[in-house]
Amino acid sequence: MKVFKFGGASVKNAESIRNLVTILNLYAGDSIWIVVSAMGKMTNQLELLLEDYLQKRDFQDNYQNFKDYHIEILEDLFPFRSASVYSDFFTLLDLLKEKLSSSVSNDYYKEYSEIVSYGELVSTTIVSHYLDHEGIVNEWIDARKIIKSTSSNYCKVNVDWETSKKNVINLQNTFVSERDSCIFVTQGFVASNHTGETTTLGREGSDFTGAILAWCCDAESLIIWKDVPGMMNADPKKFQNTKLLAKISYKEALELSFYGASVIHPKTIKPLQNKGIPLYVRSFMAPETEGTIIQKEDKYDENIPSYISKSNQVLISISPRDFSMVVEKNISEIYGVFAELGISINLMQNSALNFSLCFDENENQLKALLSALSDKYKLLYNNNLELLTVRHYQDEMLQNLLRDRTVILEQKSRATARFLLRNRVN
Numbered sequence: 001m002k003v004f005k006f007g008g009a010s011v012k013n014a015e016s017i018r019n020l021v022t023i024l025n026l027y028a029g030d031s032i033w034i035v036v037s038a039m040g041k042m043t044n045q046l047e048l049l050l051e052d053y054l055q056k057r058d059f060q061d062n063y064q065n066f067k068d069y070h071i072e073i074l075e076d077l078f079p080f081r082s083a084s085v086y087s088d089f090f091t092l093l094d095l096l097k098e099k100l101s102s103s104v105s106n107d108y109y110k111e112y113s114e115i116v117s118y119g120e121l122v123s124t125t126i127v128s129h130y131l132d133h134e135g136i137v138n139e140w141i142d143a144r145k146i147i148k149s150t151s152s153n154y155c156k157v158n159v160d161w162e163t164s165k166k167n168v169i170n171l172q173n174t175f176v177s178e179r180d181s182c183i184f185v186t187q188g189f190v191a192s193n194h195t196g197e198t199t200t201l202g203r204e205g206s207d208f209t210g211a212i213l214a215w216c217c218d219a220e221s222l223i224i225w226k227d228v229p230g231m232m233n234a235d236p237k238k239f240q241n242t243k244l245l246a247k248i249s250y251k252e253a254l255e256l257s258f259y260g261a262s263v264i265h266p267k268t269i270k271p272l273q274n275k276g277i278p279l280y281v282r283s284f285m286a287p288e289t290e291g292t293i294i295q296k297e298d299k300y301d302e303n304i305p306s307y308i309s310k311s312n313q314v315l316i317s318i319s320p321r322d323f324s325m326v327v328e329k330n331i332s333e334i335y336g337v338f339a340e341l342g343i344s345i346n347l348m349q350n351s352a353l354n355f356s357l358c359f360d361e362n363e364n365q366l367k368a369l370l371s372a373l374s375d376k377y378k379l380l381y382n383n384n385l386e387l388l389t390v391r392h393y394q395d396e397m398l399q400n401l402l403r404d405r406t407v408i409l410e411q412k413s414r415a416t417a418r419f420l421l422r423n424r425v426n
Ligand code: ASP
Pocket: 007, 008, 037, 038, 043, 044, 119, 188, 189, 202, 203, 204, 205, 206, 207
């Protein structure tokens, strides 16, 4: 088996869905799991609908936008309204409307997952029917029937790997006996808990679905089809003269995604590394090009330096009010509050009286953090900062990058240099 993942940008309109078929035709005869995200920005649209629902507001406008976006694609792909895809599509829309009209529970994550998962349910329905239409035999699979989570916390789920694996293998076996090769189309991002309720894997979680499936079926590879030529050494929107990282190790890919390279979801790497399954990141516009291969060898990692810039950073400096030193006990208490509030720490530094932490700015989280710690600690913060990370740096490179910049905090290890910078004044 191979696993392919198509993100929102690669299924954002009728033309891109036709392109998906062109890609599949390059792999005729192969058995493939196709993992599809919600089309274009439809997850954001569903998050608006979720807000309408939770606030008990009229949802009609946002619902109509969601519907119209897909109808436009459907009418382009299937000119005949009699095509069965329309009845499947309208059934899903009716179910969504029914949900939006029902009473609201007080479990945010349950409501989130139930509503937001419609993006993937609809996109896979359209893609699967279009493959039928193009003569590509395929099975539409409800991801909730195979990908299982162990906790009842609906969004931050832990995958039940063994049960999911059993489900995937059983399902494959039912079809493999009937056919030489199989194509399965399923939703990224969507899973279910043991009582069968819908859960989701967190924003951008479809890459992770791809990796879970690859792990479950011991796939020969996972290919993530993207709107970039592969994994680049910097974001072309922020840096000039970017280069393709043709071959890197799992470790390097995980480090880069941790530092903020957004090409792949950080959770994607572990399951693949554990089974030695290679991950390719390829351009869906130029499917014949190699793109990036991510695998276990690390001898190529240092060939090209990588630059990652994360904006909207906050640096908070925390010091005990009674002039006591910052020791392990405070640090563990402070970390506990961060974990509780779900704030990921991007960088930290400590001194005798100060513990400084850098994280992504989020107004609600920042407020909650200040109120949780301010009794015991004096808190000072700076926001609107940029966190710049350079992997495999050389000193002169850093001098150029930092010219005219105000560095607030810096950290260097042998392979990585990190700088927290004040934003440029325009
Ligand atoms: N549709 C979800 C999102 O936009 C999952 C994904 O695209 O990976 O976050």
